[in-house]
Amino acid sequence: MPKINAERIFKPLFLIFNGRNCFLILAFFIIFTNSQKLSKDIISRKKIREKNPYIFHGIKFSGLKEILHNAEYIGYYTDKDIDNTLDALQFAQAQFILAPIILDLNNTEHEFILFDCSSEAVAMKRIREIKAIPIRKNQFGIILAKNPKYMFTNQKQE
Template sequence: MKPYLPKTRLQYLFLICFSTIVITNSVVLIQPMKRIYTYKKVVTHQIIGHQFAGLEEYTKKEPIIGYYSDTDLQDKKQGKLLAHAQYILAPTILDVGNLDHKYILFVCEDERHVWQKMKELNAMPYLRNEFGMILAERK
């Protein structure tokens, strides 16, 4: 099979324009691809809410559980943590600040606050995961 060669000036012009567009787009596309590749090397995958992993097995039968934090939930980081907890524990609803439920999820930076609050509520730790999140059960 013989390669195709342009026969007219118009065909040559078309081939040159087409080649220019392909080369330009390739060069322009390389820059974002490098950024994406660099980002993928740093963060291979993101697991949202990994701090709450394992708790969903114990809360899935509860429609609503309490959520207690010793930090300000208006803070962006703490708000994200609450959203991640809600995402992982869905369909269970987290009732922020309401500690009247049978189960309460304690997300505290200082574990002493958790133990004080559990003592006040007459609650016992039901489960503690490796990230320090404590699911307590009220007696």
């Protein structure tokens, strides 16, 4: 009976499947599975964008800069919970669109105050309370009002 030399059989296998090569095989497997996921993900994203084109929601605060041209600060009044992610997001979008004007949250002492409330009625109630004068309203219910204290002045605020 011929003698089987186990070392002669297994040595080349150990040489091929050393730590380095095993790692590269695993890495190749990860790259392969990742690539499949990547291509599927890109296709689904393209489909999503074909159906729903991207809209930056901060756009609802655009078009106010021509009125607010010299303002450094304006008030931003909201009855929403700003610790809530979605409401914080809305505030951040307003701040981003209106930069470099700084939005002072719930401070109604500034010359201009932006009202972004849960309903138009809530905003109008607050506007009446502080005797502000609404000067611009858009289709998203965002109201820009002027503080009556500044009605006859053009002073720059701090």
